[in-house]
Amino acid sequence: MRVVAELPHPECKITIFSMNQKYIVKFEQGTFEQSYKLAELDLSGGGVNDVFEIIDEEFIQTVVARFKLMRSDFTAAYNRHQY
Numbered sequence: 596m597r598v599v600a601e602l603p604h605p606e607c608k609i610t611i612f613s614m615n616q617k618y619i620v621k622f623e624q625g626t627f628e629q630s631y632k633l634a635e636l637d638l639s640g641g642g643v644n645d646v647f648e649i650i651d652e653e654f655i656q657t658v659v660a661r662f663k664l665m666r667s668d669f670t671a672a673y674n675r676h677q678y
Contacts, residue, residue, distance in 0.1 A: 599643050602650070606659045611646055618646050622655075624662045627669075 599618070602609040608623040618638075621630045638645035 622658050627662055627665050629658055
């Protein structure tokens with residue numbers, strides 16, 4: 596797996612990897628991460644530039660909102676098991 600690009604964003608770290616004819620887009624925020632896989636064959640042929648178009652600001656905001664839900668879910672689960 597090799598890093599193809601890193602995109603700067605104030606709310607999360609975004610890294611694009613290439614591996615086995617797939618692009619893996621990984622979002623990180625603190626201890627949480629989300630990843631999305633895209634087959635190169637599913638893209639129109641522009642390579643990583645097609646990936647850049649898909650991960651627009653609207654998509655990134657849904658990812659950030661999901662991080663908030665993840666954090667809330669984890670905190671609730673953790674608190675249920677504290678003595």
